[in-house]
Amino acid sequence: MICVASAQQITGVPGSPSATTTISNRQLPPPDPKFGGVIKDDALQSKYWWAPRVVPPKAAPNVLLIITDDAGFGVPSTFGGVIPTPTMDRIANEGLRYNRVFSTALCSPTRAALITGRNHHSVGFGVISEQSTGFPGYNSIIGKDKATVGRILLDNGYSTAWFGKDHNTPAFAASQVGPFDHWPTGMGFEYFYGFVGGDANQWEPNLFRNTTQIYPFQGQEGQWNLVTAMADDAIDYMTRIHQTDPSKPIFIKYAPGATHAPHHPTKEWVDKISAMHLFDDGYEKLRERIFANQKKLGIVPQDATLTPWPKDVLKPWDELSPDEKKLFIRQVEVFAAYAAYSDYEIGRVIQQFQDLGKLENTLVIYINGDNGTSAEGGPLGTPNEVAFFNGLNMLPAEVQMKFYDVWGTQYTYNHMSAGWSWAFDTPFDWFKQNASRLGGINQNMVVSWPARIKDTGGVRNQFVHVIDVVPTILEAAGIKAPEMVDGIKQAPIEGTSFLYTFDEKNARAPSRHKTQYFEMMGQWALYDDGWLLSTKVNRAPWEAFGPANPDPLNNQAFQLYNLNDNWNQTDDLAAKYPQKVKEMRAKFVAEAKKYQVFPMDASVAARIVAPRPNITAGRSEFVYTHPMVGLPQGDSPFILDASYTFTADIEVPQQGAEGMIVTSGGRFGGYGFYLLKGRPVWLWNLVDLERVKWEGQEPLAPGRHVLEYDFKYDGLGVGTLAFNNFSGLGRPGTGTLKVDGKVVDTKAMPKTLPMILQWDESFDIGSDTLTGVNDADYKPPFPLTAKLNKLTIKVDRPQLSPADIKKLEAATRNNQMSE
Known part of the structure; x- marks a missing residue:
C-alpha cells in the first residue's frame, strides 16, 4: 500500500511568482488552476496572478x-x-x-x-x-x-x-x-x-x-x-x-x-x-x-x-x-x-x-x-x-x-x-x-x-x-x-x-x-509466503537453438522448497507434500492469468526472428538516394536466411573514389559493400572468426557505374522456426559481384549467419559509424567519395511449399517423441 499524500502544501503568497504547491496527484499533469487575479480594462486597475509552481511534498528526498x-x-x-x-x-x-x-x-x-x-x-x-x-x-x-x-x-x-x-x-x-x-x-x-x-x-x-x-x-x-x-x-x-x-x-x-x-x-x-x-x-x-x-x-x-x-x-x-x-x-x-x-x-x-x-x-x-x-x-x-x-x-x-x-x-x-x-x-x-x-x-x-x-x-x-x-x-x-x-x-x-x-x-x-x-521462456516458479514451487531446469542458457517445450505450463518436473527453513533451495520437498504442489500450481495459474503470462512460450532463439511491427515489416524492396547513418538493426532491412540483391548506382569522380556504400553490423558480425582503392568489395564478417570477401580486380574508371551484389540462399529460412526446426537457418549460398552487368567475382559460402548481426551497431549508408566490419581494409567513418545516385536492396525470402511443411511437421513430431 502507498501512503496517502498529506494535504496540499502551499508556500509563499498565492499568486506571486514565488508561490509553490503540491498536488493531489489524482491526475497528471495537474489541471491548470483557475486564474486568481483581477482583470479590468487597463493594467493599472488589474491584479496579476501566477499559478503556483508544482513541488513535491516538504522534505521529499x-x-x-x-x-x-x-x-x-x-x-x-x-x-x-x-x-x-x-x-x-x-x-x-x-x-x-x-x-x-x-x-x-x-x-x-x-x-x-x-x-x-x-x-x-x-x-x-x-x-x-x-x-x-x-x-x-x-x-x-x-x-x-x-x-x-x-x-x-x-x-x-x-x-x-x-x-x-x-x-x-x-x-x-x-x-x-x-x-x-x-x-x-x-x-x-x-x-x-x-x-x-x-x-x-x-x-x-x-x-x-x-x-x-x-x-x-x-x-x-x-x-x-x-x-x-x-x-x-x-x-x-x-x-x-x-x-x-x-x-x-x-x-x-x-x-x-x-x-x-x-x-x-x-x-x-x-x-x-x-x-x-x-x-x-x-x-x-x-x-x-x-x-x-x-x-x-x-x-x-x-x-x-x-x-x-x-x-x-x-x-x-x-x-x-x-x-x-x-x-x-x-x-x-x-x-x-x-x-x-x-x-x-x-x-x-x-x-x-x-x-x-x-x-x-x-x-x-x-x-x-x-x-x-x-x-x-x-x-x-x-x-x-x-x-x-x-x-x-x-x-x-x-x-x-x-x-x-x-x-x-x-x-x-x-x-x-x-x-x-x-x-x-x-x-x-x-x-x-x-x-x-x-x-x-x-x-x-x-x-x-x-x-x-x-x-x-x-x-x-x-x-x-x-x-x-x-x-x-x-x-x-x-x-x-x-x-x-x-x-x-x-x-x-x-x-x-x-x-x-x-x-x-x-x-x-x-x-x-x-x-x-x-x-x-517457459521456466517458472511461485513464491507464496515462504514456500517456493519451481520447475526443474530443463535448458541451460546457452542451449537456445533446440526444440522448445511444447507445453511449458504442465510438461515439467516440479520442485518444492520451504525457504524459511531451507534458505538457498537445496532440499526438495515435492515428493513429501504433493498436495502443496497441486495447490501452488493452481495458484500460479491464477497469477499467470491475472498478469498476462499466457500464452506461455518456451522458445528462445526462434523468437529473435519472429515477425514484429518494425518499419521494414512486409517490405521486400528498399530504395535510398541519400547517405544516412544510425538505423538500428531492429528497423533496418533483414537479409539473413534469405536471397537478396544490393544494387548501387554511383558516379566516380576524376580522381577515383573509395569509401562505404552500405554496411550493417561491425567488428563482431556484419557486412559491408564498399570501394577500396577504387575497387568494389563485398565482405561478410562471420562473428570475427572468418571474413569472406568478394572484390573486383580493377579500380573503377571515372564516371557512372552500377555495382551489384547478388546472393542466392540455399535454405528454407525463418519459416522453419514455426515448427521448432532450425535446419533452414544459416544455410549455404552463393554470392556474385557484378560491375556494370559483368561478373567480377563469384564465391560460395558454406555457412551464413543464422540469427543476428551485431546488435549495438547500425545500418549505415555513405559511411560507417562505430566499428568497421574489416579493420584490415579501412577505419571508420570511411566516407564514400563517389556520388551515390541510388541504392536498391531487394530481399527474396524462402517460401515453404506443401512438401516442405509436411517434412517439417514430421521432424517436429520426431523431436517431441525423442524428448
Whole structure:
C-alpha cells in the first residue's frame, strides 16, 4: 500500500511568482488552476496572478536508483564476494543490506518492472524486445495506463534523468523515425544519456543524448570508456540542476552496462584485479570461498549448504587443460575488473551528492544485478558474444587464445566461462534466464537515506521484488500513485512498499509482499509466503537453438522448497507434500492469468526472428538516394536466411573514389559493400572468426557505374522456426559481384549467419559509424567519395511449399517423441 499524500502544501503568497504547491496527484499533469487575479480594462486597475509552481511534498528526498547488469548474489564484496565493491560497502554501512531482493531472471523485463511498479508481463516485457511477440504480455510496449516512476516524479516537481542502459524502448521503435514516446524522454525522464538496447561496446557505444546519437569517443578509440563518461555526465547534470535551483529534488536512474557482456574495463582496472590473484584456484574453490564469506557476514544462515557442483553441465576445474585454465582466469579477471571499475564510478556519483550537500536527504537504492550472472558465454566463454546469439557457443580454447592479449579491449566482445557464473551466483545455483532457481532471480541490494534510516549496517531478510521499488519511492516522497495520466486511467501499482523495513523496530517484521510469480521462456516458479514451487531446469542458457517445450505450463518436473527453513533451495520437498504442489500450481495459474503470462512460450532463439511491427515489416524492396547513418538493426532491412540483391548506382569522380556504400553490423558480425582503392568489395564478417570477401580486380574508371551484389540462399529460412526446426537457418549460398552487368567475382559460402548481426551497431549508408566490419581494409567513418545516385536492396525470402511443411511437421513430431 502507498501512503496517502498529506494535504496540499502551499508556500509563499498565492499568486506571486514565488508561490509553490503540491498536488493531489489524482491526475497528471495537474489541471491548470483557475486564474486568481483581477482583470479590468487597463493594467493599472488589474491584479496579476501566477499559478503556483508544482513541488513535491516538504522534505521529499532526492532519489538515486542504481541497477547493475547480469550480476549474481555472490559478485560484490558487500555480500561475501571477492570482487572489491567499496561503494556498495559504503552504502551498506551507512544504511541497510537486503538479501531477499528478486528480479525476473532477465534484463529488460526486470527493468520494466523496476520503473513501473508492475509485473513484467503486465507491462509487455515477458521477454526482451528483440524476442517480442504479438501478445499483450510479450509485445515490449509499456502501456499508457502504466506510467513510470519518472513520469510521476516529474509531474510532481522533480528533475528526472536516466543514465546508461535503456532496454525498454521497443527494438522496432529505436530509429530516428520514432515514435519517441517509449524512449526515456517520452516516459518521464527529462534527460537521457545512454545506450538503447541490451548490450553496448563500452569503448564505442551506440550512445544517445536524449534522442540524438553522439560520438564523443571519436579519435579516442581505446582510451575513452563509457563507464567513466557516464559518471562524468551524471555529475555534470546534477551539478547544473543544483546550481540552477538548489531546492529542486533530483531523481536519477543510473544503469551502467556492467557487468553485461561485452566486459570492457580499462587496463588499469584489469591490472589491479590481476595483481590480486583472486581466481587462480578455479571456480569451485571460488564458490566455497564466497560461501564462507557470506556466513561470516551473517548474510547466509550458518546451517546452509551448497548444492553439488554440476559436473554434467560444467567441467570441474581439475579436468581443464592448462590453456583452458589460463584462458578462463583471464576471462574472469576482466569480468571482475569491469565490476570493480563500475562500482568505483558509481562512487563518484554518490560522492557528488555529498559534495553538493544533498546526500543527507538522498534515498540511494543500489541493486546488484537485474538477474543472476549471465552464462550466455557457454561453458568455454567466448571472445564475441554475437557468436553465442548465432549458435556458436563452444569455441575451443585454442581458438580463443588468439584473443588472449586483447581480451576486454575494443577488439573483443567478450564473455566468460559459465563456471565462473555459477560461482558468482553463490549461495544459489543456475543463472540469468533461469526463473525457477534462485541463482537467476535472487539479487541483493543496499539502501541508505541518512535523514531517515538510523539502523545503519543492518540486514533485512524480508521478501522484496523489483516491483516494490516504485511504491517505496512514492511513499518516501509522500506522493500518491496517480489515478489518471494524460487522461488515461492508470492500472494499479502491483508492488508493495518496503519503506517499513527502514525502521529498526521492523527489522524482523514479516514480509508484506506475500505472493509472487516468476516466468521466463517457459521456466517458472511461485513464491507464496515462504514456500517456493519451481520447475526443474530443463535448458541451460546457452542451449537456445533446440526444440522448445511444447507445453511449458504442465510438461515439467516440479520442485518444492520451504525457504524459511531451507534458505538457498537445496532440499526438495515435492515428493513429501504433493498436495502443496497441486495447490501452488493452481495458484500460479491464477497469477499467470491475472498478469498476462499466457500464452506461455518456451522458445528462445526462434523468437529473435519472429515477425514484429518494425518499419521494414512486409517490405521486400528498399530504395535510398541519400547517405544516412544510425538505423538500428531492429528497423533496418533483414537479409539473413534469405536471397537478396544490393544494387548501387554511383558516379566516380576524376580522381577515383573509395569509401562505404552500405554496411550493417561491425567488428563482431556484419557486412559491408564498399570501394577500396577504387575497387568494389563485398565482405561478410562471420562473428570475427572468418571474413569472406568478394572484390573486383580493377579500380573503377571515372564516371557512372552500377555495382551489384547478388546472393542466392540455399535454405528454407525463418519459416522453419514455426515448427521448432532450425535446419533452414544459416544455410549455404552463393554470392556474385557484378560491375556494370559483368561478373567480377563469384564465391560460395558454406555457412551464413543464422540469427543476428551485431546488435549495438547500425545500418549505415555513405559511411560507417562505430566499428568497421574489416579493420584490415579501412577505419571508420570511411566516407564514400563517389556520388551515390541510388541504392536498391531487394530481399527474396524462402517460401515453404506443401512438401516442405509436411517434412517439417514430421521432424517436429520426431523431436517431441525423442524428448
